[in-house]
Amino acid sequence: MERLLVRLPNWLGDLLMSRPLLHALRNAHPGCAIAGVGPAALLELIAADRVIDHAIPWPAGGPERRAALREIRSFAPEAALVLPPSFSSALLAWRSGARERIGFGGEARSALLTRALERPPRGETHLSREYLALGEPLGARPAPVPALEPPPLAAARAEQSLERAGVRGGKLALLGPGARYGPAKRWDPERFAAVARALIGRDFRVLVCGAMDERDECEAVARAAGEGATSLAGTTDLATQAALCGRAALALCNDSGLAHLAAAIGTPTVTIFGSTSSAWTAPLGPRVRLIQRSPVCSPCFQRTCRIGYRCLTAVEAASVLRACLEVAA
């Protein structure tokens, strides 16, 4: 095989859980040109991992998308792997002209694939293993996955960001109190602030991180944590955030893209799970601690809860602090 197309996941966490597959493919086909198609913001990150040779941004629509499709067709892949379970992703593989098209089966889209794999029930198998199964027909076998390198130049941007925030030296702890999925993944911000205060008391400088639309929440946590905590939410791009993770001695996050990013970089990472399953989507990395309290209703995979978020309220600040100190030790 000389040219392989991979339709990458659209979410940061899913993308990072596809790294074992991407490294396995690179290992199995060292001379093969691999093109990765996905959201532009994620491609910079995965290109630095040196597992793809061509990064093709996949825009939301319009003339840019037609241009991307032309680029994919001129790449002329022999095979295409489709990681997202959507119909449109399978259609992209079909339109690419690849003779072999492998993805998860699903209503309507199986006809577009030459191999439609059945997925295990949600939560039974880690998502990275589900992705690896897609590569097996192409000879991909599990291979070592190194720590993710932040993209070049991101380190300088991270330093500028720290300087703007008035952070000079010291141990950094990153807090990620957001989770786009919904409230059923978000631990109590006041408990985040309580852990932050305890970390500041142990000489950590706390950076509260998140996306632009999580800014209010992050600023509230930083304010409640007091002196020694700063919110950087909405001020950094993904590459800079990756470099900040590389500078941190600890990351404490909800089950979110930031948790996956910190874990992949190799930062000691504590992740709090709510309604979802740590067996399915635990962040991958050498120093990861998971916290999941599982009432009988767990995992329900709901975005909101009608019975009081017991899976999250059962997580005490004291046990989270203990996990943070242990993993960072």
Ligand code: SF4
């Ligand atoms: S139903 Fe149970 S697992 Fe789901 S969000 Fe509510 S408490 Fe958590």
